[in-house]
Amino acid sequence: MSWAAVSARRLARHRLDAPALVGGDPVTRRIADVVAGTCGVHAQVMSAAEVSVAMRVAGAVCGDVRDALWRDRTLVRTHGPRGAVHLLPARDLTAWVGAMAGLDAARGPALGEPYLDPDQVAALAEACPAVLADGDLTTDELTRALADAVGGWAAEPVVGAFRARLPRWRWVQSALGRRGALCFGPRRGGELTFATPARLLPGFVPMDAEPALRRLALRYLHGYGPAAPAEFARWLGAPRDRCEEVFRSLGDSVEQVTVMGSGPALQLTGDPVHDEPPRGVRLLPYFDVFGVGCHPRSLLFAGAAARRALTRGQAGTHPVLLVDGQVAGVWRQVLRGRRLVVTVEPLVRPSAAELRELVEQVRRLAEIQGAEDVELEVGRVVAGPHS
Structure with missing residues (x-):
């Protein structure tokens, strides 16, 4: 497969070739469909996550993502790949938790x-759903509740972070999220709150680890394939x-292909090749999953793009300009x-047609x-990368 064909397929799967149409569905359901297609959306910076999702759904705005x-509740904000905070489709959370808990x-x-x-760790995982059963709790409220439930050790301020000492339970906050013991609730007066999937999603029971991991691998290959196991592991x-x-356990569900300029990789068996080359100008915000999850980075962030748009090889730290499927500024x-x-800040002088598309992207x-x-x-971007 050519790199252009790979890029064209990924752009389509990520709804970056053309946004998803709502049609007769509620917009929040279509938003969940789009997030499922990208295998989640990075949501450490919620304002960036809202833009990432809304730009993929025709007519959607930040308020629709919050709804x-x-x-x-078609989305859940919790700890996902790499332990990072993500938006995940509520309907898929049982598989996500089964896979991630199995890895843990x-x-x-x-x-x-x-x-x-x-x-x-096991005591905290058991206690969280119980203490969150009646409602969302702020960090301080959850700390006190966990101390009452499992012992004062949970609240001991021993974890060093940001010139402060966090309570002991916070060391495994991401692991508790991956196990489905907790997730995030809406802010209360500016304060972060925690919830539990057991209350938000009636009948929530995580899948067994092995089938959940297979399902997640197939979803990943749908959105990011062709890919090698090492790339799946990194993501x-x-x-x-x-x-x-x-x-290896995917069997006949996958087939091997060779990506020109990269090497052997796996894709879903019979996944169609996009004959049309990748087209379009897009502005992707911080930590957009297209830049973070697509590999190899040497092809997506080719030449000067690697020096300007990556931070020590890490993607997502800069909002990127995407032109015809390539990072271009x-x-x-x-x-x-x-x-x-x-x-x-484009790396190459844009054409008149690309400038017109760029103007439309800014308007979008x-x-x-809500501006x-x-x-x-068009000029030098002086802001540094986001950590």
């Missing part, structure tokens, strides 16, 4: 070290040898009330975020 998350179980006693032993934050086992935005100012960004006035500047 999907907090009102209609394989890590054994090292999961809680150096602050917690396996029994303490998921899992041991490479374990991911190789999972790929960086950008930043400043939202002042109802006025949006976007600065784009403004619509998504009434927009300004586009």
